[in-house]
Amino acid sequence: MAASWWDEARLTVSGLDPTLFEVELCRGAAGTEAGGVRVTVGITHRGVVPVEARLRVSATLADADDPYWLIPGLFYGENRPAGNERLYPRFARAADEPADPGRFVSPAWSFRADRAATPVVFAWGASAGLALAVDERSTLGLTGLGFSHDGDTARLHADFPAVEAPVSYVGGPQPAVALAETHRWQPGERHEVELCLYQLPADRHSYPPVLRERHARYAAEPPRPWVDVAQAAELAAYGLHRWHFRPEPAVLLETAAFDREFNDNVRGQGDREAMHVAWISGIPYAYALLAHGRRRGDGEYVAAGTAVIDHVCANLAPAGTFWGQWTAAHGWGQSWTPVDGGLHARTLGEATLFLHRADRAERAAGVEHPDWLAATRSNLDVAVRGQRADGNFGGLLHAEDGRVLSWLGSAGLTWVAALAEAHDLDPGYLPAARRGGEYYARFVREEFLHGAPEDVDLAPTSEDGYAAIMAYLALWRATGEEHWLALARHAADWMLTFRYSYNVHFAEHTLLGAYGFRSRGADQASPSNQHLHAYGLICLPEMVELAAATGDRYYLDRTRENLACFRQFIARADGDFNAYRGMASERYYQTACFQAKGMLLTLSHAWSVGVLLLGCEAALSIPQADWDPPSRRRRGPGR
Structure with missing residues (x-):
């Protein structure tokens, strides 16, 4: 690996009182197959009394005025479009939108690592990308990871143990009290934490080699199915x-x-x-x-x-598509949307896809279902009629006439x-x-x-x-x-x-x-x-x-x-x-x-x-x- 990018990333350790803690940062001798550099941070408590503390290891990516973030399974770009009615963490540059932790809007986020499908945080700027990977846990407890943005600089960080900021999201529209774990250090206590830093091109799709390498890291512990x-x-x-x-x-x-x-x-x-x-x-x-x-x-x-399939096919909406849902209380009706008469395109498309598969399999078995074939054609014909010239099918259709209610x-x-x-x-x-x-x-x-x-x-x-x-x-x-x-x-x-x-x-x-x-x-x-x-x-x-x-x-x-x-x-x-x-x-x-x-x-x-x-x-x-x-x-x- 070239020394320049490593130096520019400016890997730093913060959060510890330098008069109490001795910190050693050791870069691995060889790079990983995915281009990463392994780093070990050794920390020793040199004080004479126990102390509660947490350390943060950070890396910097320049030329990132408008960064794209990825924490697998957890954060994708801005993560929540501004118009989304569902509240959960959203990134917004300070220059574009005021921070509003009460509505989960911030230019900086920290999360517990078990929220991530792979504990690694990525950032891409105009000319390069950077990734910082950790394990879910260290000897200091649950690990954390996150990012922040200031001007044209993106920063990635890992916390030992975890902190969540500015708030914690626990599934509801109201923020929870932010997680803030610490470790109680005894005099003379020493720990080592490991992480891996990756240099990436500006291409947002440069993450697969990193995720493959991290996947291979845990290969010794496959799932254990109970039955064949x-x-x-x-x-x-x-x-x-x-x-x-x-x-x-x-x-x-x-x-x-x-x-x-x-x-x-x-x-x-x-x-x-x-x-x-x-x-x-x-x-x-x-x-x-x-x-x-x-x-x-x-x-x-x-x-x-x-x-079940007969019942669905016998009850098409006036538009010619399936309805969204049947309920015992109200019979057939719309999808789970506040838009009156709305039917969700994915639900309709998936029903049609599997209906055609079912009908094809039954015909191969020598069984004909004319109503299934008719329902398949009817749904697909509505989709084609409503398709926009640029190819967009829309996300929400009206049950009465099939017109598209949302193109988002x-x-x-x-x-x-x-x-x-x-x-x-x-x-x-x-x-x-x-x-x-x-x-x-x-x-x-x-x-x-x-x-x-x-x-x-x-x-x-x-x-x-x-x-x-x-x-x-x-x-x-x-x-x-x-x-x-x-x-x-x-x-x-x-x-x-x-x-x-x-x-x-x-x-x-x-x-x-x-x-x-x-x-x-x-x-x-x-x-x-x-x-x-x-x-x-x-x-x-x-x-x-x-x-x-x-x-x-x-x-x-x-x-x-x-x-x-x-x-x-x-x-x-x-x-x-x-x-x-x-x-x-x-x-x-x-x-x-x-x-x-x-x-x-x-x-x-x-x-x-x-x-x-x-x-x-x-x-x-x-x-x-x-x-x-x-x-x-x-x-x-x-x-």
């Missing part, structure tokens, strides 16, 4: 049918409470009497149940999956996948998919896909990454054109920034700690929803396809970890982790957000069970990927 893929499929199918399926009308209820006695005592309020047409329930998971039933020769599962975000990417896969129904769908693919490519290249889930407005989310991978692989599959494959790879790299590369430390007295849950392979939902979830399994076949098409096994390895991770905590029998057989939680709390670290949301979700079933069924159709190598199989107790 076939067993997981059996459990998920049972759970989806037993706890979520209701025959009259045929729906997959969105939630089922672990605690059935509590649920009975509150008159069933733990079970959400509702079904989205996709996303958190609906067609994708009915298709998974149907596919499992066909493979296993289980007529009950086939009938249930078929009935990249939620329309899901239509690209649905149209590209359905070009066998109408050749005209492929040009529309191409135009959409070209329009949304700017979001991929700018490293800021956002708007896919209905519940976090225009936040960047892991779900945006899944949608992009599915869209660009579908375009590549339909056309054979290499630039679509390149975009799929770029989108996969971005999606994998949300995927945990290491195992978060859980206290033994917590549920996740007691069961030995390993977080490697799980995805952060979003910077707004900081919990682990399994939704990445929805694009498992695309990730395997991407690995094969590029010859890059890394994508396969990370996908195998994803499936292995969520074969933990699928209830093997009634009473397993206080759930019932076949239940699976939506949320695993790996940091202080919504609930305490180490807790598990005690609700089974149709989508949580459903994506596991989808992933397992896809994996069973790709046995060459070796999903259950002997060294990673686990049975019996979670520990």
Whole structure:
């Protein structure tokens, strides 16, 4: 490595009284494969009485008047668009917007490291980039990381132990008291902390080599699945049918409470009497149940999956699309949006995509569903009619006439996948998919896909990454054109920034700690929803396809970890982790957000069970990927 950039980064240590502490900063003798420099900081307390203290190690990036930040899974550029109604941490330059910690707006942020999918903070300026990587913990406790901006200078920092500033975000619209940990140093006590500093080009997409290297650092601790893929499929199918399926009308209820006695005592309020047409329930998971039933020769599962899809297809909105959601109280209606009559494009597109897949699979089995084919065409025709000349499909459609109500975000990417896969129904769908693919490519290249889930407005989310991978692989599959494959790879790299590369430390007295849950392979939902979830399994076949098409096994390895991770905590029998057989939680709390670290949301979700079933069924159709190598199989107790 050239000495100049190291000197310009001006690595400094602050926060300690120089009259009490001796600090030694040692640069590693050799660089890393990704171009990093390993640094060890030795600290010795030379005082005569105990003292509470925290140290900060900082690095500087010049020529960064308008910096782009990345903390994987946690912070992306400005992180929250100014108009986003959902409040969570946002970066704003002091020259552009006054700091407002009460509304999570600041030019400087510090976070606890377990909020990051990989504990590394990146910054890019006009001519170069810089990254500072740490481990989640050191001998001083939980590590912290963050950044600040002043004029044309960006600073990255790591804290030992962690501090959060200017406030702590714990999932709600009101800031929490900022975390401010310290270590109590005894006279003569010495510690060493390690970090790695990376020089990067100005290209924002220069992060993959760093994240690959950090992922390899923790390779000795893979997930420990409790069951093999076939067993997981059996459990998920049972759970989806037993706890979520209701025959009259045929729906997959969105939630089922672990605690059935509590649920009975509150008159069933733990079970959400509702079904989205996709996303958190609906067609994708009915298709998974149907596919499992066909493979296993289980007529009950086939009938249930078929009935749910029939119910959705028989009740289209006046515009010709699906509705957003069915509820027991009000029947069919709009999506989760305050806009009157609004239907979310991602939900509609995903429902259509999986409906076409279900119909195609059924036709291959010799079964015709004319209503399914008609509903597929009807939805796609509305999407094409509403597409703007530049390719934008819009993010919100009106249920009455299909007109686009919002052009913001990249939620329309899901239509690209649905149209590209359905070009066998109408050749005209492929040009529309191409135009959409070209329009949304700017979001991929700018490293800021956002708007896919209905519940976090225009936040960047892991779900945006899944949608992009599915869209660009579908375009590549339909056309054979290499630039679509390149975009799929770029989108996969971005999606994998949300995927945990290491195992978060859980206290033994917590549920996740007691069961030995390993977080490697799980995805952060979003910077707004900081919990682990399994939704990445929805694009498992695309990730395997991407690995094969590029010859890059890394994508396969990370996908195998994803499936292995969520074969933990699928209830093997009634009473397993206080759930019932076949239940699976939506949320695993790996940091202080919504609930305490180490807790598990005690609700089974149709989508949580459903994506596991989808992933397992896809994996069973790709046995060459070796999903259950002997060294990673686990049975019996979670520990």
